[in-house]
Every structure is written in structure tokens, then in C-alpha cells.
Amino acid sequence: DGSREDLLTKLRQQLNDSRFEHVKRVEQTALQYADRYGVDRERASIAGLVHDYAKQRPDADFLKAISDYKLDPDLKNWGNAIWHGVVGAELIATELGITDQLILDAVRFHTTGNRYMTPLAQLIYMADYIEPARDFDGVQQARTLMTNNLHAAVAFQTKHTLAYLIADNKPVYPKTIDTYNAWVPGQD
Numbered sequence: 001d002g003s004r005e006d007l008l009t010k011l012r013q014q015l016n017d018s019r020f021e022h023v024k025r026v027e028q029t030a031l032q033y034a035d036r037y038g039v040d041r042e043r044a045s046i047a048g049l050v051h052d053y054a055k056q057r058p059d060a061d062f063l064k065a066i067s068d069y070k071l072d073p074d075l076k077n078w079g080n081a082i083w084h085g086v087v088g089a090e091l092i093a094t095e096l097g098i099t100d101q102l103i104l105d106a107v108r109f110h111t112t113g114n115r116y117m118t119p120l121a122q123l124i125y126m127a128d129y130i131e132p133a134r135d136f137d138g139v140q141q142a143r144t145l146m147t148n149n150l151h152a153a154v155a156f157q158t159k160h161t162l163a164y165l166i167a168d169n170k171p172v173y174p175k176t177i178d179t180y181n182a183w184v185p186g187q188d
């Protein structure tokens with residue numbers, strides 16, 4: 001409809017071709033599973049489209065936003081991988097006029113996950129991971145889990161992303177570890 005077309009126009013101005021195609025695939029993947037997990041289709045569409053809205057912004061924009069929106073100053077020690085979701089949500093609210101906190105939280109948590117994620121946030125976290133162009137060891141297993149167990153799929157991504165970061169000597173954002181502790185270990 002008209003609002004989706006307006007959003008696509010704004011996204012096209014912010015994103016290169018391959019990322020613009022990626023966000024449309026994330027939207028379609030989210031819609032594919034929305035009914036299965038009781039997620040509102042309109043929210044799934046919007047959140048899928050905007051989740052990487054800020055990914056191509058210069059570092060200076062994020063550093064300014066961390067100050068302007070009084071976000072945790074420790075964020076300044078991180079980089080685009082963390083900022084485009086956590087800080088990007090603030091830019092989306094201001095620049096796209098999106099006020100729905102469910103959508104903004106889904107964007108906020110799409111990279112690191114979070115201890116508390118709504119079904120919408122879980123869906124976007126997973127759709128970004130398994131969209132059809134993703135090709136990595138384990139993606140097929142993640143897609144299979146996604147057909148009938150959203151919690152298991154979130155746990156799978158969380159575990160594998162943390163393992164990948166550690167194997168590559170990458171810094172782990174504390175929220176990523178908190179997500180792991182909330183979603184992965186068993187009860188015993």
C-alpha cells in the first residue's frame with residue numbers, strides 16, 4: 001500500500017542496492033512466519049524493512065545520536081555492528097516517524113538479541129539470519145528449527161553467533177552474552 005511505498009522510497013535513499021534487496025528479503029521471510037508465531041503482519045513488514053535502516057550511516061551520526069538521546073555512554077566504545085540496531089532504532093523513530101515500540105525494539109535487538117524479546121523481535125532476529133540469500137554452515141538447520149520452534153531457533157542463532165565471535169577473536173558486546181545466558185543454557 002501507500003505507506004509501504006513511502007517507506008521503500010526512504011530506504012532506497014539510505015541503502016545500497018544489495019542491502020535494499022536484503023531488507024526486502026528479511027521482510028518477506030518475516031511475513032512467511034508471521035502467522036505461524038502470531039505476529040502482526042503489518043509490524044513484521046515494517047520491522048523487516050527498516051531493521052538495517054541505519055547500517056550505512058557514518059560513525060559520526062551514531063556518536064552524535066548516543067549523546068543526543070542520552071544512551072549508555074559505553075556504546076561509544078563499540079562500532080557500526082552494534083550501533084546500527086541499538087542506536088539505529090532512535091534514528092528510525094526520529095527520521096521515519098515510527099513510534100511503535102514493538103517495532104523499535106525489534107530493530108534495537110536484531111543484532112545482539114535481548115533477554116526479553118517479543119515474538120516480533122524474535123521473528124526479525126531470525127528472519128535476518130535465515131533470509132534466502134544467507135549461506136553459512138548451519139543456516140539450513142536454523143531454517144528447519146524455524147518451521148516449528150521459534151525459541152529453539154533463537155537459541156540456535158544466539159549460540160552460533162557467540163561461538164563465531166569467539167572463534168574470530170571478536171569483541172562480544174555484553175548484551176550478546178546476556179542474550180546467550182537467557183536463551184541457551186538448560187535448567188540444570
Ligand code: DGI
Nearest residue numbers: 052081110111112128161165170171172173176
Ligand atoms: O546487519 P546484518 O549484516 O544484516 O546482520 P546483523 O545486524 O545481525 O549483524 C550481524 C553481524 O553483527 C555479524 O557479523 C555478527 C555481528 N555481531 C553480533 N553480535 C555481536 C557482533 N559483533 C560484535 N563485535 N559483537 C557482538 O556482540
Ligand code: FE
Nearest residue numbers: 051052110111
Ligand atoms: Fe543488521
Ligand code: FE
Nearest residue numbers: 110111128129
Ligand atoms: Fe542478524
Ligand code: FE
Nearest residue numbers: 022051052128
Ligand atoms: Fe540485516
